[in-house]
Every structure is written in structure tokens, then in C-alpha cells.
Amino acid sequence: MRLATKMLAGAAMASAMMATTAGAEVTLKVSHYLPSVHGIHTDFIVPWTEDITACTDGEVQFEIFPAGSQLGNVARQQEQVMAGVVDIANGLTGIPRGRFPRTSLIDMPFLTDDAGAATYALWELFPEYLAEEYQGVKVLALYAHNGGxxxxxxxxxxxxxxxxxxxxxxxxxxxxxxxxxxxxxxxxxxxxxxxxxxxxxxxxxxxxxxxxxxxxxxxxxxxxxxxxxxxTVSFFFVMNQRSYDGLSDKAKACVDQYSGDALVAKFGDWWDQWxxxxxxxxxxxxxxxxxxxxxxxxxxxxxxxxxxxxxxxxxxxxGVDNADEIYQAMKDTVAEYDAAHQ
Missing domain, CATH: 3.40.190.170 (Bacterial extracellular solute-binding protein, family 7)
Known part of the structure; x- marks a missing residue:
């Protein structure tokens, strides 16, 4: 009985330790390449971090590195998040060139001049056509700007x-x-x-x-x-997969709640404002x-x-054998968006 009691007590202590670890405060590094006066910083990234901090009751905090900081180089956003130098990165899919050939098809001339349509197309087509370009990261959003x-x-x-x-x-x-x-x-x-x-x-x-x-x-x-x-030009907002996997279930749920569908739906109106x-x-x-x-x-x-x-x-x-298919799917999805927003 005493052995069983000790075993139960040990299990309870282990469970408590796990719960404490899962609920321990964590600070995530977020990097992007734009000045801190840009709407991506002020309207998107800062409020996004604040929402998640509030949702997790302070369990998840953030440190943001914009342009001009040691982690704000536009050409290094992907490699930084892949290596875990930062936990979350926002970058351009075209810099450095050649890393996201599928995603960058949205940049083709006269495909669309509307941020909402381009963003919708990217997110709709991500699971089937674009996901393999993002191995090792959790994609929080793909989006694009208004016509240049x-x-x-x-x-x-x-x-x-x-x-x-x-x-x-x-x-x-x-x-x-x-x-x-x-x-x-x-x-x-x-x-x-x-x-x-x-x-x-x-x-x-x-x-x-x-x-x-x-x-x-x-x-x-x-x-x-x-x-x-x-x-238009496309962007990625991604999180190191290991960083995401290391969060508590509650924190993961909060990240999911404020990312994906809920986030990408905002970019059309945001770009108009910006x-x-x-x-x-x-x-x-x-x-x-x-x-x-x-x-x-x-x-x-x-x-x-x-x-x-x-x-x-x-x-x-x-190596993108189905480039024509992806491009056609983008055109079709943009047309679908346009028809729904006439």
C-alpha cells in the first residue's frame, strides 16, 4: 500500500510538473523587415501578439524585431525562422528569389490587383498546391498586397x-x-x-x-x-514548427484562433487603409x-x-511540374472571389 501510495504521489507530482511546464510563461521572438510605423507592424503584428498574450492570460509574451533591428533583414526571414533564431517571421516570398516558386505564381502580371482576392486565392490553394514549400514551419497566414x-x-x-x-x-x-x-x-x-x-x-x-x-x-x-x-506580391507569416509544438495546448489554441482564416480575411481592408x-x-x-x-x-x-x-x-x-495547373487554379479562385464581391 505504501509503495502504491508513493507511486501515486510520484505520478501526481510528475503531472503537476508537466502542467507547470505547459503553463510556464514563454517569450516568442517575432521578426519582420518593415519599419515600426508600417501598418503590418502597427495594425497586424502588434495587435496579433497582444491578442494571443491576452488569450493565454499572459502565458505567451512576444518580442518583436522590425526593420533596423538585428533580425529585421528581409532576405533572412525564412532562414531565421527555419533555424529557430526567431520563433515567428513575416517575409516576402520573392526575396531571396527562387525559394517559393509555387506561391510566387500569384505575382504574375495582371492576375489581380486586389489584396483581398490574391490573399483569398493563396489561402484557399495552400493545402493542395503550396504546402510543400513550407515544410518545417507552421503557416499562420499567406497574403498579398494591392496592385503595385x-x-x-x-x-x-x-x-x-x-x-x-x-x-x-x-x-x-x-x-x-x-x-x-x-x-x-x-x-x-x-x-x-x-x-x-x-x-x-x-x-x-x-x-x-x-x-x-x-x-x-x-x-x-x-x-x-x-x-x-x-x-501583386506575396508574403508569408510563419512559425517554427518546434516552437509551436512546444506550446501548451491552451497556447496552441490561442495561436490557431487568431491565425489562419480569421487573420487572412483582414488583409484586403488593411491594404486599402495602408x-x-x-x-x-x-x-x-x-x-x-x-x-x-x-x-x-x-x-x-x-x-x-x-x-x-x-x-x-x-x-x-x-521542378514544379504542375505550374500551369496552379496558375489556372489561382486565376479561377481570384475570379470566384471577384464574383462574390461584386
């Missing part, structure tokens, strides 16, 4: 012919191919280096949605803006803003058909 514009300094662009020879900063392989096909010279640069490169005349312009134009202060060194709506100040600043500075007509958009899209076929082939050459 061409912003230039010194040279006004209104036609395809005006693109010839311009050195334009590019965010992803698909956009690089698009710029090359239009006669420009794409320059791969992290967002944080664009201001100085424009100021020094190293580049003639950049492609961005409006929001980073505001957050990186680019209206100070820009003159013209052409609303192409020709492309874009507005950048355009307002350009207008206040007296910049000239042009918009492609429907006829021009059709002309540009037609001119880019060979480039699109070539880019799809390059994705197949990287």
Missing part, C-alpha cells in the same frame, strides 16, 4: 515605350521578368535601400503599392506615379499620378503573354 504602381523620379512613364532602359527596383522574380519584357532594367533591392538608391540616381524608379511609399518616405525622392495595377496615406502624400506634394486605361491594360497584358509563358516554363524547370 510604377513610381519614378525625373522620368514620366505613360506608355510601354517610356519604360525602355529605366532601372527599376523589383520585389520578385515574376515582376523582374515583367519589367524586362517591358524594356526596363530590373534591380533587386530590399525595400529599405530604395530611398537612398533613388536619391543617388542608382535607380530611376521602383514598383510598390502605395503603402511602402509612405512608410519608407519615398515621396520625398519621387516625382511621378503610374497606376499599373499590373502585379495605401491611402501614401497616395495622399503624393497628391499633397503635387506629384503627377497617371492611371492606365482599360484599353492600355489590355495592350500591356497582351504584350506580356510571351513573358508569362516563359516564366511558367522557368517555374516548371525548378
Amino acid at each position: 504602381l510604377l513610381h519614378t523620379t525625373g522620368t514620366k512613364v505613360e506608355t510601354m515605350e517610356d519604360m525602355q532602359g529605366l532601372r527599376i527596383r523589383t520585389p520578385s522574380p515574376a515582376v523582374s521578368e515583367m519589367l524586362s519584357a517591358l524594356g526596363a532594367d530590373p534591380q533587386g533591392l530590399p525595400p529599405a535601400e530604395v530611398y537612398e538608391s533613388l536619391q543617388r540616381g542608382v535607380i530611376d524608379g521602383t514598383v510598390f503599392p502605395w503603402d511602402p511609399v509612405k512608410s519608407f518616405g519615398l515621396n520625398e525622392v519621387l516625382d511621378y506615379h503610374l497606376d499599373l495595377g499590373a502585379y 495605401d491611402a496615406p501614401g497616395r495622399a502624400d503624393a497628391e499633397a506634394a503635387g506629384h503627377e499620378i497617371s492611371v492606365l486605361s482599360d484599353e492600355q491594360r489590355a495592350e500591356w497584358a497582351e504584350a506580356l503573354q510571351p513573358m508569362m509563358a516563359s516564366y511558367l516554363q522557368s517555374v516548371k524547370d525548378q
Whole structure:
């Protein structure tokens, strides 16, 4: 009896220790590459961490490393989270290039200019078509921004012919191919280096949605803006799988509650909000803003058909045999979203 009592007591102590460990406070490191004034930081990541801290009753705390910090390099977000240097990372799928060829198909020209539609397509297609690109991490969200514009300094662009020879900063392989096909010279640069490169005349312009134009202060060194709506760019928000697995059941449930479907549904409205100040600043500075007509958009899209076929082939050459199928599924899913939101 005394042995049995000791065994039960030992089991109870072990259970209590496990419960204490499971409920112990943990601090997770979150990294991203944007300045702390950007909406991704202020409206998305900070509130997301606060919601989870509240949901876990303080069990999970967070330390955030934005641009300018030791962990804020855009090119290192994936490797940092894979290695466990950080627990959670937000990054661009196109930097460094070639790591997410399936996901980056959403960046193809004229597929969509709507963040809500692109984000919906990415999340809907993730389980079947994109998941193998994210082994070793728990995907909390995939999303994309609104249609990008061409912003230039010194040279006004209104036609395809005006693109010839311009050195334009590019965010992803698909956009690089698009710029090359239009006669420009794409320059791969992290967002944080664009201001100085424009100021020094190293580049003639950049492609961005409006929001980073505001957050990186680019209206100070820009003159013209052409609303192409020709492309979008995709992002990942992921967690190291071991970090997630080490959380208590309660903490996992809280992470799940504020991620996935509940999170991706917000990006369309967020991007609309984030874009507005950048355009307002350009207008206040007296910049000239042009918009492609429907006829021009059709002309540009037609001119880019060979480039699109070539880019799809390059994705197949990287081992994505069903690139055509994924691309078609993206187009179909975007159309489904558009029909539902008319």
C-alpha cells in the first residue's frame, strides 16, 4: 500500500510538473523587415501578439524585431525562422528569389490587383498546391498586397515605350521578368535601400503599392506615379514548427484562433487603409499620378503573354511540374472571389 501510495504521489507530482511546464510563461521572438510605423507592424503584428498574450492570460509574451533591428533583414526571414533564431517571421516570398516558386505564381502580371482576392486565392490553394514549400514551419497566414504602381523620379512613364532602359527596383522574380519584357532594367533591392538608391540616381524608379511609399518616405525622392495595377506580391507569416509544438495546448489554441482564416480575411481592408496615406502624400506634394486605361491594360497584358509563358516554363524547370495547373487554379479562385464581391 505504501509503495502504491508513493507511486501515486510520484505520478501526481510528475503531472503537476508537466502542467507547470505547459503553463510556464514563454517569450516568442517575432521578426519582420518593415519599419515600426508600417501598418503590418502597427495594425497586424502588434495587435496579433497582444491578442494571443491576452488569450493565454499572459502565458505567451512576444518580442518583436522590425526593420533596423538585428533580425529585421528581409532576405533572412525564412532562414531565421527555419533555424529557430526567431520563433515567428513575416517575409516576402520573392526575396531571396527562387525559394517559393509555387506561391510566387500569384505575382504574375495582371492576375489581380486586389489584396483581398490574391490573399483569398493563396489561402484557399495552400493545402493542395503550396504546402510543400513550407515544410518545417507552421503557416499562420499567406497574403498579398494591392496592385503595385510604377513610381519614378525625373522620368514620366505613360506608355510601354517610356519604360525602355529605366532601372527599376523589383520585389520578385515574376515582376523582374515583367519589367524586362517591358524594356526596363530590373534591380533587386530590399525595400529599405530604395530611398537612398533613388536619391543617388542608382535607380530611376521602383514598383510598390502605395503603402511602402509612405512608410519608407519615398515621396520625398519621387516625382511621378503610374497606376499599373499590373502585379501583386506575396508574403508569408510563419512559425517554427518546434516552437509551436512546444506550446501548451491552451497556447496552441490561442495561436490557431487568431491565425489562419480569421487573420487572412483582414488583409484586403488593411491594404486599402495602408495605401491611402501614401497616395495622399503624393497628391499633397503635387506629384503627377497617371492611371492606365482599360484599353492600355489590355495592350500591356497582351504584350506580356510571351513573358508569362516563359516564366511558367522557368517555374516548371525548378521542378514544379504542375505550374500551369496552379496558375489556372489561382486565376479561377481570384475570379470566384471577384464574383462574390461584386
